Amino acid sequence: MRYLVKSLQPDMSMVVSTIDAATGDDARRQVHALGHAVVSVSRERGLRTGGAGAVFPLLLFSQELLSLLSSGVSIVEAVETLAEKESRVPVRDVLQRVLLSLREGHTFSSALQAMPQTFPPLYVATVRASERTSNLGEALGRYIAYGTQLEALRGKLVSAAIYPAMLIGVSSLVILFLMGYVVPRFSHIYEDMGDELPFMSRLMLQWGQAVEQYWPVLLGAMVLLVVVLASGGGRWLARHLMGQLWRIPAVGERMRVFQLARLYRTLGMLLRGGIAIVPALDMVHGLLSPALQPRLREATHRIREGQPMSHAFEAQGLSTAVSLRMLRVGERTGNMGEMMDRAAAFHDEELARWAEWATRLLGPALMLIMGLVIGAIVVLMYLPIFQLAESVQ
Numbered sequence: 001m002r003y004l005v006k007s008l009q010p011d012m013s014m015v016v017s018t019i020d021a022a023t024g025d026d027a028r029r030q031v032h033a034l035g036h037a038v039v040s041v042s043r044e045r046g047l048r049t050g051g052a053g054a055v056f057p058l059l060l061f062s063q064e065l066l067s068l069l070s071s072g073v074s075i076v077e078a079v080e081t082l083a084e085k086e087s088r089v090p091v092r093d094v095l096q097r098v099l100l101s102l103r104e105g106h107t108f109s110s111a112l113q114a115m116p117q118t119f120p121p122l123y124v125a126t127v128r129a130s131e132r133t134s135n136l137g138e139a140l141g142r143y144i145a146y147g148t149q150l151e152a153l154r155g156k157l158v159s160a161a162i163y164p165a166m167l168i169g170v171s172s173l174v175i176l177f178l179m180g181y182v183v184p185r186f187s188h189i190y191e192d193m194g195d196e197l198p199f200m201s202r203l204m205l206q207w208g209q210a211v212e213q214y215w216p217v218l219l220g221a222m223v224l225l226v227v228v229l230a231s232g233g234g235r236w237l238a239r240h241l242m243g244q245l246w247r248i249p250a251v252g253e254r255m256r257v258f259q260l261a262r263l264y265r266t267l268g269m270l271l272r273g274g275i276a277i278v279p280a281l282d283m284v285h286g287l288l289s290p291a292l293q294p295r296l297r298e299a300t301h302r303i304r305e306g307q308p309m310s311h312a313f314e315a316q317g318l319s320t321a322v323s324l325r326m327l328r329v330g331e332r333t334g335n336m337g338e339m340m341d342r343a344a345a346f347h348d349e350e351l352a353r354w355a356e357w358a359t360r361l362l363g364p365a366l367m368l369i370m371g372l373v374i375g376a377i378v379v380l381m382y383l384p385i386f387q388l389a390e391s392v393q
Contacts, residue, residue, distance in 0.1 A: 056091060056118045059147040066140040075136070076102050094118055107131055121283050122266060129273040139273055146269045150262065153348050157258075160355040164362050171370035178377050180215075183208035186381050198387070201380045254354055259288050260318060261347035263296075268340030277336070278304050292318070309336070322346055 028038050061082065068078035079102060083095035094115065101111035109128035112119040123143060130139030187208040190197060197205065211218060263284055270280040281300040288296055295316040302312040310327040313319040319327065323343040330339030 056094060058119070058123065059144065059151070062140050062144050062147070066137055066144065069137050069140070075108055108136070122270065125270060125275055125279075125283055126273050129270075129275050132274065142269050142272060146265060149265065149345075149348070153261075153351065156352045157355050160359040163359060164366055167363065167366050167370065171366075171374070174374055175370075175377065178374065179207065180211050183377070183381065184212040187212070190384050197384050198380075201383050204377070204380050254351065255289075256292070257320065257347050258351055259292055260320065260323065261344045261351065262287055263318070264323060264340045264347070265344035268337045268344060271337035271340060277309060320347070 028041050064082055065078055068081060069075065073081070076099065079095055079099045083092055083099055086092040086095060097115065098108075098111045101114060102108065107128075109124055109131055112127060113124045116124075126139050126143050127136065130136045183204060185208075187205040190201075190205055266284045266287060267277075267280055270283065271277065275283075278300060281296065281303065285293060285296055285300075295318055299309075299312040299316040299318055302315070303309055308331055310319070310324060310331055313327060314324055323346075326339040326343045326346075327336070330336035333339075
């Protein structure tokens with residue numbers, strides 16, 4: 001087990017080192033034996049290639065490594081150069097571990113495979129396939145193109161979701177302000193009118209009185225909700241919402257196409273790198289959503305038994321009308337990798353157009369709904385005043 005140990009050297013400079021030890025106390029003793037004062041000991045989680053926290057910049061690493069290799073620098077010198085220039089301690093530690101493994105005589109793919117939390121199996125397989133043909137630069141170029149295309153599509157989808165999310169957030173804050181501050185103030189004005197108030201206005205004002213009376217409880221409930229969402233409940237909620245979205249025909253179909261496009265692009269990269277179809281399918285199994293993973297598993301089983309890939313994918317619902325034709329062309333020409341890439345590119349463009357169209361439709365619809373909700377609250381607050389004015393006349 002590996003531990004990250006922060007310690008002070010005799011010259012009072014801070015050092016972060018990685019120690020192999022059975023327990024945290026054992027790692028502490030090893031650092032004490034060097035004459036260092038231990039500040040903290042934590043288990044090494046490994047750098048991730050995505051998500052929150054410390055993230056290893058895999059795409060940037062590949063781009064810089066390709067630039068150095070294209071200049072005639074050896075792989076050992078290239079990794080050493082990247083480690084020397086890196087200022088982030090966790091990232092530099094990963095590069096130094098790769099460098100140490102290379103100097104011990106291991107292949108580059110073996111050095112990467114020793115850190116599965118940092119380097120995903122797809123990346124390791126791409127590098128290992130390139131070692132058979134001694135063309136690491138081409139393999140890195142394929143992975144860079146693959147990563148860039150995925151990031152571009154993800155960026156388009158995120159950009160399309162920003163405006164609706166901001167609109168919902170701002171409208172929710174306005175509604176919260178009205179219901180939590182303005183309505184309680186109005187409840188005092190109307191408290192003597194009793195049953196003369198309209199039914200909906202009376203309900204809303206009762207809510208305002210409850211908020212004013214029990215606001216510490218409501219505030220505590222909101223804080224508790226935020227804590228639960230931040231501590232893992234948010235992921236459960238996201239999975240639940242995604243499961244519900246899959247059931248909506250129009251949205252679920254687009255989500256399926258997005259999953260298939262990523263599947264095709266990844267398979268295309270692996271097949272063009274010289275990896276056989278069955279091992280490639282086993283590697284990409286984790287990329288799909290839980291709803292599609294059993295289908296891919298069954299399709300892989302059929303392909304292993306000798307069934308054509310197009311037939312297996314069609315039977316399991318892992319193809320569209322366009323991708324199915326491209327798969328059949330790839331089987332006839334023996335150029336399946338390129339056909340996979342073309343199918344992915346076609347669906348990526350289709351998804352980008354759909355996201356832009358949905359954003360243009362969703363924005364005005366959300367504005368209309370939120371406007372009606374806020375307007376209804378304001379009207380219900382002032383409705384008793386209007387009725388009182390009519391009775392005076």
